[in-house]
Amino acid sequence: MILLWLIVLLLAGGLLAWIAQRWHPSAPRWIALFTVLSSLLLTMLLWVNDGASPTDTAWLIRLEQPWIPQWGVGFSLALDGLSLLLLLLTFFLGLLAVLISWREIQHKVGFFHFNLLWVLAGISGVFLAMDLFLFYFFWEVMLIPMYFLIGIWGHEKKRYAAYKFFLFTQASGLLMLLAILGLYFIHGNQTGTYTFNYFELLNTTLAPVAARWLMFGFLAAFLVKLPVVPFHSWLPDAHSQAPTAGSVILAGLLLKTGAYGLLRFVLPLFPTATVEFAPWAMLLGVIGILYGAILAYSQTDLKRLVAYTSVSHMGFVILGVFAFNEWALQGVVMQMIAHGLSTGALFILAGFLYERLHTRDMNKMGGFWTTAPKMGVMALVFVMASLGLPGLGNFIAEFLTLVGAWQANNWLTVFATIGLVLATAYSLRIMQKVFLERNLKQQVLPDLTFREMLIAAPMVVLMLWLGLYPQPVLDLAQPAIKQQLQAYTPAVPAVTSPAPQTAFYPPATDSTYFQKMKGETYEFK
Amino acid sequence: MNSNDFLHLMPLLILTFGAIINMLVISVWRNHKIIYVITALSMLAAFGSLLEQRTLGPHHIDPLFIIDGFAVFYMGIILLTALLISMLSYAYFEQREEQKEEYYLLLILSTLGACVLVLSKHFASLFLGLEILSVALYALIAYLRKRERSDEGGIKYLILAAFSSAFLLFGMALVYASAGTMEFAAIATAIASAGGLSLLMLTGFGMMIVGVGFKLGVVPFHMWTPDVYEGAPAPVTAFIATVSKGGMLGLLIRFFMEVDGFRYPALVLIFTIIAVASMFVGNLLALMQRNVKRILAYSSIAHMGYLLVAFLAGNEMGVQAITFYLVAYFITTVGAFGIVAMLSDKVRDAELLSDYKGLLWRRPWTATIFTAMLLSLAGIPLTGGFVGKFYILAAGVNTGLWLLVVTLIINSVIGLYYYIKIIAVMFQQPDAATEATARLRPAIYVASMGTLTILALLLVGIGIYPTALLNLIATVLDSYSTVAFR
């Protein structure tokens, strides 16, 4: 039931925020802040209570309510580690989104926060829905407020960007709807029970051809959302035109819904078809990595550059998803979170700069380290995260993904790895153009304010945490991933098992080995 | 004709009486309010009489009429829509100095015509219903005599409608000539005995399709739609878009189901072509259009195309899908034109996109309702339009009409563009010039606003919890439908 309340809370908060504008101009901000904060706390509570207790099934909470019985549509929500992680991410970024809008958004404050909260509600719905009709429902619901966010509070080309975003996602979404219906009827004709329930549909046996087409239907939606080259061209416009909060949510969350869809639906629903398609998918991923990186390198609009980096980073996601092994999928999950943070952070940075300079053009920047060292340090961390420096979350993500991908396909992995070099190129370009060199225009650039530090600092801390001790996250995701992979454990050969001697390594049994080697181990005190 | 028959025909009778009373009252004392009240009451009464018909079984009044669940349901939605439209019309005409009263007379009559259409199971009743509907419409369209656009629309509609009904008649004649009867069921049996369609019969059907297609405003008989929509007063436009099309669609379904036209590839092919063409042409025409009424006209063409997809599914699910979609579509269309009507002033209707600039900030609530309506037309969740479209898609997928389904999808994307274009205009910054258009008298404003609010709530209601409506449709249609499903 709590899951339902999460969503309802956000929806209600949104409405309230809209109305509240009449009472006081900044009332909506506080309401939004409170709402998101409380849902964040609620989710953390979930983690503490249920996340800790390992159950035999991966599902922590489930909620089943009849909705449209005639069609076998149920209002069924369920929470597993994956959803929980993504919810945490959602609300964390949501919180930041509210905070960064504090100064940036000055007109139609109420309506803005209404949209913001409804987007969050839609996204959380997507992460929780376990009924395909409901899933599609939320999938669409999250678009409209996002459309408003871009279209009303965006930058100069906002309407174009908003259209593009809406049309792309809508088109792909409808294809998914077709696939859902197809699945629904096939399952219905097989079993006689017509239902959209995820768990029911999981055990549908599909003819290869049907499976392939249905999978493409689902892929259409997810690959566009992810996005994968060549379906990415909505993203740079949407990201660069949206207000900062919008960009953060787009990059941090909306893209993740695509990745989530792949993990949650495509993998378990079409085990055979995906295996056939895997090489192509991985190829797409690699193309995305390289193509995005190249495009990112050439951009002069800071937000556009960051947008293309997301294209590049999301390439790792699809690469990993279609490697079908735990390393890769753990990497993907890490990537979803780490990228959500790092790219969100970069967009926030761009927002800070835009607030001060009213431009996103990097040629008009430079030498800001002198005037704003704090911002410089933050930027450095964010940039390093995006080029995958070890010690920060993205490294774990990318390394695991690549390790996993390597088991599946060597050459593609090699090319993906080359992406890291290109990533270095474009990431350092940001530092160079914005913070290094001389501040020729003599722009006065006040350093980060307290509020801004409040936004930036937690991200840095989280990135470091993810980079140095990701185990909690991995543990949380692990059962979910195992479950998504069930169908594949035979399908994909395991890594060439290490020679038996390695049995004595993990650390627990180190000592024997070290005795043998006349070595001395010391416990960390 | 026994009392039972009269009981079953009660709605029609009530409407007729309503019309007559209107005439009498007008002749003694012209008063907008009173006439309006009479109209509303008669429609309510007619609807009320339906309610207790729900319980009675299907009833044949040979040879002309049949009252079954299908008929009752369609009459129901037609009457309710007409009622809503009359409410909007009151607000609309109150601020215009024309002779308002006859309008309601005509409104009732055309409603009557539509009802007759959905009841009829015989060419004669079909023809009568159709003509009652049409002739009243000619006048309604051209009702605002001061506007030349209005009667330009009237003329165009008159000539074209007469022209197409000539086709319809000739077609009926041919069918009659080859079948020897004008009763649907009998025709079906005749075809069955003849074992297939004779050329004469086919030609007849073909020509009838022209007539029907014209009323539905599907490609290639759609060309009148934009001009008439634009010319007619907003409420009348709403009426054309809903009641007249709905009535015709009801008839089409009944006739086709009776004669089981789906067995004949030629007919299926024709309708498929029409459906695909309507979707594409309608949406593409609307794409860059800057006149809201015309946009809605073109989108209505496309929507008829969508409906035909479900129609071509040709099974129970299809009919239910159509019915559901029709309900959503009625609500949406009435709502949309209601908004247009409300924003219109004495001189002209608010039909240019520029009239809507910044509406979201000038009149948030109105704009929100309009947004809801547009999103419903676009088939976005939280609105009835989504469920309707979903249902149609389901029907299509179920029968495996992949071509049509994919076309539908492509088109709903194209369609999305111009719907959100209107929305985008609404949330632009209002420029000082288009500040608050002439306000209505508060009472009326509240009245029409209330109506619209109810519509919006209904729309969202069936969008979020369609179960109730689905049940209703299922029970009413299935329980004692004589519409023969394959």
Added chain:
Amino acid sequence: MSSIPMEAGLLLAGILFVIGMVSVMIRRNVIFMLISVEIMLNAAGLAFIVAGSHWAQPDGQIMFIFILTMAAAEVSVGLALILQLYHHLKTLDSDAANFMKG
């Protein structure tokens, strides 16, 4: 009566119908258009009568009467509209009435 085959009658009706149709297409004067439509309607009526006589039923003629009355009603409304149109445009050329297009 029965010496004349139904097909002939229908053919005649058809020819009438086509004449009406074509003249609607080529005429620009609204009144003439209206007249041509009437011709088409009557062609339909004729077809009904022929069919009715072929099946030896009254229905055809009944339909014809319906058609007549309907046509009358239509013409009356139509003329009213045409008057108004003339009042506005000072012409009966249907092409003049194209404020609305696109």
Added chain:
Amino acid sequence: MAELLWLIPALPFAGALLLVLLGSRLPRALVTTIGVGSVGISAAVTLLLGIEYLSESPAFYHQVVWNWFNVAGFSPSVAFHLDALSMVFIFVITFVGFLIHVYSTEYMAHDPDYARFFACMNLFVGSMLVLVMADNLLLLYLGWEGVGLCSYLLIGFWYKEKANGYAARKAFIITRVGDTAMAIGLFMLFQTFGTLHIQTISTEAVQVWDTDARMAVIIAFLLLGGAVGKSGQLPLQTWLPDAMAGPTPVSALIHAATMVTAGVYLIARMHVIFELAPGAMMAVAVIGAITLLLAGCAALTQYDLKRVLAYSTISQIGYMFLALGVGAWSAGVFHFMIHAFFKALLFLCAGAIILALHHEQDMRRMGGLQKKLPIVFWTFLIGAASLAAVPLVSAGFYSKDQILWLQLAGENGNIWLYLAGLLGAFITSIYTFRMVFLTFYGESKTHVGHQPTMAIKLPLIILAVLSLVGGFIELPHNFGHVVLFSDFLSPILPTISVVPDFNRYEWMLQLLAAVVSLSGIFIAYLIYLKKPDLRASLHRSETAMAVHRFWHSGWGFDKLYDTLLVRPYVFLAKVNKDDVIDSFYTFLTRLAEAFHDLFSDSQTGLVRNYVMGIVVGAIMILTITIFL
């Protein structure tokens, strides 16, 4: 004591963290204390540990600080592994590092970004320590990239100069190329062993693979790629000379003493793999040989003092590779240590000079500093002697001689490699003393401003001493035969077996080496001091100048890569700035609009045409009905 293993890297990190968080607010004195102190303490800890290690002499100390992560059996931990090899490295890192930190307190004294400098330096020391103490390759990779970052930050320390920024980027990107290869190597290692724990791999590699196993060779080459990138060896050496854009202490610490030798460490660390891949071994040796020659020649022609040193560093690391390549592991490591001493010394002296001459780096505007900066002169001379391997007195002689000797005496030695090394030695001594003569002799050209104080002198003297006596812990057979160092390393690194009864020739080779080095010095003396006209004649001859230019540009590698890689990439990027794929979608919209225009033209508003439309429709329908 060994429980404090983790302190060694932790302290510099802590220092860095402190300085980052509140560096700008702290008074300089405190910054100095934190910056220098942290490294100092970890040096002290290292010392204590070292003593204990020597006394106990276990195979190694091992400490798991925490388990980094664990995914499906892939569980690298943040754990430190200290054996003789790491011991050598952490000694150099902490002590030389400490000295350089001390030195920096004066060198950077007047820099506005004092705190930032020390923050980066500490961060570097920490990462470098992690690199050499990591017990698994992933953690090693962390350190590896970490030092890369610091090198980026410090090269670009004076970020206002555009050039510095680009030099920094160049360094980072080129090393990242190597790292990529290394990363792939790690994937393969993981695929084979299911772990990246170095000891496990080392023990199992021999069981899993037999010599020359394909996997092993590939992996060895990939690791070599990483090493080459970091250590500025061919073909990825181009970044190192530019890296001199950083402050001189940085050059001394990162680009001479420690980071650039990470490659040496990696190869030595993974020697098991390399021994299984003779091909890769050979490659290491050959790369080393070629690099040391090319870099030596380049060094001959530089005018910028620091660039000379940079090229000489490349070339000296070439020697280390040469040693590793023939399996003379301990010799390589030994040369690393000695090189760290004298190269750091040279750089620091250079720094002192540069500081004295108001950031003048061009040797042509130096000269006659012998009198003006006596300490610097003497220390520099010692360093130079060691670099030029002046016989008997200098540590460099012993370390380099060992390498050369093993080229012949080692079981897979090779006459050509030996000759290359010898030639290299010759060139080395020439350019070394070219520096000495140009800088300290002749008439002075620039006024000397700042005189070095204690903070500079002390490190110089200490390092000078080390580069004199450092050699005596490892002496050849024929005099003394001290093998402290190789014994120390023997449990970790296999000792190279010398071809029997070859020893009797050793003294000849030593003589040869001595002659070569001295003659090099003499030539330098002739050209740059005694007979200026010789130099003039060289300048006159066209070919000589052409060669000079070519070498000056570092054998034109920069140009090559620029035309082959950089330009095409940038071009590609710029051409496709606004995304061709997007144009496809724009085309779709255009199409839709075109159709819209088409249809909307059909809406003429004329009744006739509408009638026509209906008729056309009717005809279509009728044709279908009739013909189907």
